[in-house]
Amino acid sequence: MKERFVRDVGYVTAKVGVDAALFDEHDRVLLVRRADDDKWGLIAGWVDGHEVPEEAILREIAEEVGLTARVDGLVGVFSRPANLHGNPHSVVSIVYLCHAVSGTLRPQLHEVREIAWRSIDDVGVDDWHHHHERLARAALEAHWQRQAGL
Numbered sequence: 762m763k764e765r766f767v768r769d770v771g772y773v774t775a776k777v778g779v780d781a782a783l784f785d786e787h788d789r790v791l792l793v794r795r796a797d798d799d800k801w802g803l804i805a806g807w808v809d810g811h812e813v814p815e816e817a818i819l820r821e822i823a824e825e826v827g828l829t830a831r832v833d834g835l836v837g838v839f840s841r842p843a844n845l846h847g848n849p850h851s852v853v854s855i856v857y858l859c860h861a862v863s864g865t866l867r868p869q870l871h872e873v874r875e876i877a878w879r880s881i882d883d884v885g886v887d888d889w890h891h892h893h894e895r896l897a898r899a900a901l902e903a904h905w906q907r908q909a910g911l
Contacts, residue, residue, distance in 0.1 A: 775840070775851040777808040779818040780893070781859045782836060782900030783828075785878050790897050793825055793868070794875035795890055801879065802890030803856070803897060814855045825873050828864035832857050836903040841892055856896050858903055 781804040783791040792801045806821035808814050815832050822830045836856035843851040866876050881897050889897075 775853045777814065778805055778852055778854045779808055779814050779821060780805040780854055780856045780896050781818050781822050781830070782856060782897065782904065783822075783830065783859050783861060784901070784904045787878075787880075788901065788904065789878040789880050790901065791826070792877055792879045792884070792897075793873045794877070796870070796872050796874050798890060799874065800890035800893075801884050801888050802893035803900070805854075805890075805893075808855075815857070818855075818857050818859065822859065822861075823864070825869045826864075826876050827867035827869075828861040830859045830861050832859050834858045834903065834907065836896075836900045839892065839896060839899070854892075854896060856900055858900060858907065 781791075783804075785791075791804065793804055794801055804818075804822050804825050806817060806825070808817040812820070818832065819830055822828050834857065836858055839854045839856065841852040841854065843849060868874065868876050881894065881901060884894070886894070
């Protein structure tokens with residue numbers, strides 16, 4: 762892992778990731794089965810150096826599942842420590858509630874094996890990508906609060 766740090770220029774900081782939670786009328790969340798670990802997770806990606814997080818998540822939604830979307834609100838900011846799952850950097854995950862504006866679901870094949878609307882409880886504990894079950898449950902709570910007008 763030391764080699765990865767040596768290649769970084771400047772101050773080594775946490776990586777910033779963005780995650781999208783889109784829900785249907787049955788409170789199922791749009792999940793992707795990832796090509797890298799064959800696990801289910803939210804649509805997610807890294808914030809590029811020239812982007813703000815809201816731009817990054819809309820780009821990731823378009824790239825990974827073929828939808829044009831809108832950000833409805835912030836679910837929360839979460840973290841994952843360094844050295845978890847062999848990753849040398851800690852991760853800051855910014856999770857957004859979003860909804861589709863247009864497009865047709867289609868997976869970006871080099872990153873996504875499958876796309877599905879899933880009930881969070883129907884995904885097995887060992888079938889989640891990293892900490893995405895935690896993120897999805899927080900997003901569902903935010904979705905319910907938004908629906909209740911809170």
